[in-house]
Amino acid sequence: MELPFAESWRIKMVEPIKKSTREEREKWMKEADYNLFQLRSDQVYIDCLTDSGTGAMSDRQWAAVMMGDESYAGSSSFFHLKETINKITGFEYVIPTHQGRAAENVLFSHLVKAGSIVPGNSHFDTTKGHIESRKATALDCTIDEAKDTQLEIPFKGNVDPKKLEKALAEHHENVPFIIVTITNNTAGGQPVSMQNLREVRAIADKYGKRVVLDSARFAENAYFIKTREEGYADKTIKEIALEMFSLADGMTMSAKKDGIVNMGGFIATRHEDWYEGAKRFCIPFEGYLTYGGMNGRDMEALAVGLDENTEFDNLETRIHQVEFLAGLLDEYGIPYQRPVGGHAIFVDADKVLTKVPKEEFPAQTLAIELYLEAGVRGCEIGYILADRDPVTRENRFGGLDLLRLCVARRVYTDNHMRVIAAALKNVFDRRNEITRGVEIVWEAELMRHFTVKLKKLF
Ligand SMILES: *Cc1c(COP(=O)(O)O)cnc(C)c1O
Numbered sequence: 001m002e003l004p005f006a007e008s009w010r011i012k013m014v015e016p017i018k019k020s021t022r023e024e025r026e027k028w029m030k031e032a033d034y035n036l037f038q039l040r041s042d043q044v045y046i047d048c049l050t051d052s053g054t055g056a057m058s059d060r061q062w063a064a065v066m067m068g069d070e071s072y073a074g075s076s077s078f079f080h081l082k083e084t085i086n087k088i089t090g091f092e093y094v095i096p097t098h099q100g101r102a103a104e105n106v107l108f109s110h111l112v113k114a115g116s117i118v119p120g121n122s123h124f125d126t127t128k129g130h131i132e133s134r135k136a137t138a139l140d141c142t143i144d145e146a147k148d149t150q151l152e153i154p155f156k157g158n159v160d161p162k163k164l165e166k167a168l169a170e171h172h173e174n175v176p177f178i179i180v181t182i183t184n185n186t187a188g189g190q191p192v193s194m195q196n197l198r199e200v201r202a203i204a205d206k207y208g209k210r211v212v213l214d215s216a217r218f219a220e221n222a223y224f225i226k227t228r229e230e231g232y233a234d235k236t237i238k239e240i241a242l243e244m245f246s247l248a249d250g251m252t253m254s255a256k257k258d259g260i261v262n263m264g265g266f267i268a269t270r271h272e273d274w275y276e277g278a279k280r281f282c283i284p285f286e287g288y289l290t291y292g293g294m295n296g297r298d299m300e301a302l303a304v305g306l307d308e309n310t311e312f313d314n315l316e317t318r319i320h321q322v323e324f325l326a327g328l329l330d331e332y333g334i335p336y337q338r339p340v341g342g343h344a345i346f347v348d349a350d351k352v353l354t355k356v357p358k359e360e361f362p363a364q365t366l367a368i369e370l371y372l373e374a375g376v377r378g379c380e381i382g383y384i385l386a387d388r389d390p391v392t393r394e395n396r397f398g399g400l401d402l403l404r405l406c407v408a409r410r411v412y413t414d415n416h417m418r419v420i421a422a423a424l425k426n427v428f429d430r431r432n433e434i435t436r437g438v439e440i441v442w443e444a445e446l447m448r449h450f451t452v453k454l455k456k457l458f
Pocket residue numbers: 052099100101102124126127181182185214215216217253254255256257264265
């Protein structure tokens with residue numbers, strides 16, 4: 001008999017989690033103004049809010065923590081991190097930051113001006129926030145196929161070369177760089193192919209522009225290239241990563257994702273002028289150049305995390321678990337963004353809660369229902385997250401309205417995945433009784449999803 005698939009690690013330390021009653025959850029949800037970010041984590045049974053900073057570090061990473069050099073300047077931990085990043089990305093210059101958005105803030109302070117246009121593939125919310133807050137425009141050039149959640153294509157995160165070419169033909173004078181997000185988080189954790197990165201490079205070269213990779217999940221992207229793209233099956237993840245980065249000029253990184261640390265980020269680039277420019281903003285915003293918002297011990301743990309998570313076995317275990325959860329949803333007929341992405345399932349709320357009007361935020365409503373059902377916390381990646389149009393101040397209903405269920409790295413077992421799927425099935429089975437959603441009572445101007453206050457209309 002063929003042996004079943006199993007994790008490439010075993011468990012050395014456990015953390016108890018608690019169940020709750022529906023009554024308790026009703027009360028907590030109301031106190032949190034129907035915003036799942038406002039819940040206390042001990043009010044959550046299985047937390048699928050994000051895969052950011054929620055991963056479990058390995059024994060090697062914890063051992064590295066003890067080796068942290070907390071020197072203010074010239075910390076040896078910085079040099080360990082820098083050497084690892086040099087090796088994995090080929091980028092020579094490294095600026096550590098406290099997380100991914102801080103990397104964006106530092107680099108964009110140097111590069112993005114009022115009136116700038118930054119084309120890319122479904123800019124992540126903080127990326128878009130850092131562009132729009134500088135009175136610049138984030139121009140989405142993702143392939144149209146990404147919007148069709150049921151279409152199965154291997155690289156649904158790709159940039160549409162025609163849209164990119166058009167953007168550059170029209171706006172090249174105002175384009176400081178092109179940004180490609182790997183994997184494409186907003187479009188559903190969908191990968192970008194090496195072929196597509198080559199096409200982007202060619203267009204960038206034609207107009208003399210540079211390319212930034214928003215690299216939070218670059219290792220998962222490399223895994224998909226290895227398993228889906230012709231010619232890469234026999235390459236290692238590290239070889240593929242190096243090739244991906246060879247097609248870019250620099251990167252911003254949220255190390256809380258594929259670095260498998262709880263906090264951290266960095267900028268890396270091959271260009272001295274970008275490094276010199278970004279340096280000026282790192283010092284006032286983040287800290288001195290050899291720590292930039294990170295502890296020495298965290299830089300050590302990150303160096304190990306980057307090395308471990310660019311190994312095939314670790315990535316295979318992770319992606320397999322996400323696919324396991326997706327398989328259960330298939331069994332129950334629950335529609336999600338297909339094929340399943342790298343770090344999460346994106347349930348197509350528009351197709352589940354068909355009776356809830358757009359104006360009442362179906363995905364947020366589904367997230368609330370799932371929490372009330374079983375204490376499972378997901379996250380709306382939809383109309384609330386999309387913020388208002390900066391010019392018209394209207395809600396943006398043009399994109400997808402998804403409930404994201406993130407899978408933390410090396411944290412939950414497949415049995416937890418079974419609970420998540422069963423809870424979602426229970427909500428799905430009574431979907432036609434759910435006809436009303438939520439209304440916004442209070443919201444911030446940018447990135448409103450974190451703090452929005454809602455009223456339940458059902
Ligand atoms: C998480 C993330 C960011 C922002 O990083 P933080 O560490 O959360 O600040 C930027 N881009 C992408 C694609 C991300 O997933």
